Amino acid sequence: MRASLLQIAVDPDESVESRRLRVAALVREQRGADLVVLPELWPMGAFAYELFATEAETPDGPTFRAMSAAARDAGVWLHAGSIVERVGDGPSRRLYNTSLVLSPAGELVRTYRKIHRFGFDKGEATLMDAGGELVTVALPETTIGLATCYDLRFPELFRGLVDAGAHLLVVPAGWPARRRAHWSLLARARAVENQSYVLACGTAGTHAGVEQAGHSVVVDPWGEVLAEAGDGEEVLTVEFDPARVAVTREQFPALKDRRLGLAVPPVRD
Ligand SMILES: O=C(O)CCC(=O)C(=O)O
Numbered sequence: 541m542r543a544s545l546l547q548i549a550v551d552p553d554e555s556v557e558s559r560r561l562r563v564a565a566l567v568r569e570q571r572g573a574d575l576v577v578l579p580e581l582w583p584m585g586a587f588a589y590e591l592f593a594t595e596a597e598t599p600d601g602p603t604f605r606a607m608s609a610a611a612r613d614a615g616v617w618l619h620a621g622s623i624v625e626r627v628g629d630g631p632s633r634r635l636y637n638t639s640l641v642l643s644p645a646g647e648l649v650r651t652y653r654k655i656h657r658f659g660f661d662k663g664e665a666t667l668m669d670a671g672g673e674l675v676t677v678a679l680p681e682t683t684i685g686l687a688t689c690y691d692l693r694f695p696e697l698f699r700g701l702v703d704a705g706a707h708l709l710v711v712p713a714g715w716p717a718r719r720r721a722h723w724s725l726l727a728r729a730r731a732v733e734n735q736s737y738v739l740a741c742g743t744a745g746t747h748a749g750v751e752q753a754g755h756s757v758v759v760d761p762w763g764e765v766l767a768e769a770g771d772g773e774e775v776l777t778v779e780f781d782p783a784r785v786a787v788t789r790e791q792f793p794a795l796k797d798r799r800l801g802l803a804v805p806p807v808r809d
Pocket residue numbers: 586657658688689690691693714715716719722
């Protein structure tokens with residue numbers, strides 16, 4: 541299986557529409573890949589909070605239309621990263637950080653609304669609503685499980701995806717450079733503990749004053765880094781055998797030793 545991770549530079553001097561056209565052209569260049577992955581909120585940037593409302597769109601909006609045509613022209617499965625999804629209008633309007641997965645025919649196959657919102661008492665955590673549903677997608681070669689950026693810090697989400705049949709965990713992100721070490725460490729941890737491939741695709745550049753970590757990475761089910769990007773915009777292409785997940789889980793069957801339902805001891809003073 542061949543995957544291309546497009547580590548897009550998100551800089552404020554490029555308009556959202558120009559970036560969409562540029563990214564669509566990059567996706568078209570990936571003909572021959574089985575899966576192409578884009579980062580989180582690449583149209584405007586994960587920290588461009590002031591653009592969330594104005595650039596919010598529905599899952600069949602301008603980003604989908606541009607990516608649909610590009611996926612079809614390239615004949616690839618496309619994890620199109622995430623958009624700010626708008627649901628409803630007026631006072632009842634809601635926003636979600638929503639990933640889109642498209643088939644090689646350009647159809648929208650599944651969406652995933654980011655479950656863990658980042659920012660504590662500001663930013664995404666206050667501007668967006670949280671998703672509540674684990675999402676997997678069956679591709680011809682393997683089953684992928686979806687997570688987004690800050691989700692990477694929550695191992696129980698990934699264990700849920702594995703229980704739902706995922707062999708390959710796809711994590712689009714807009715991770716800041718300041719915590720790059722966490723990004724690399726957590727991507728490997730999620731791969732090792734879940735005996736799964738991890739494809740983690742971040743952004744490059746600086747937007748809203750936040751330098752992005754880059755260093756998109758592909759980790760195999762043994763925790764080995766198969767490929768890692770640098771700091772700038774880059775296409776990271778990697779070939780791997782999805783069957784290695786089943787082999788790893790059989791040869792080192794740690795997942796079978798899980799002890800579920802352990803009683804929580806009472807709190808003592
Ligand atoms: O967890 C982190 O350090 C970064 C998370 C983040 O930037 C995001 O979810 O947008």
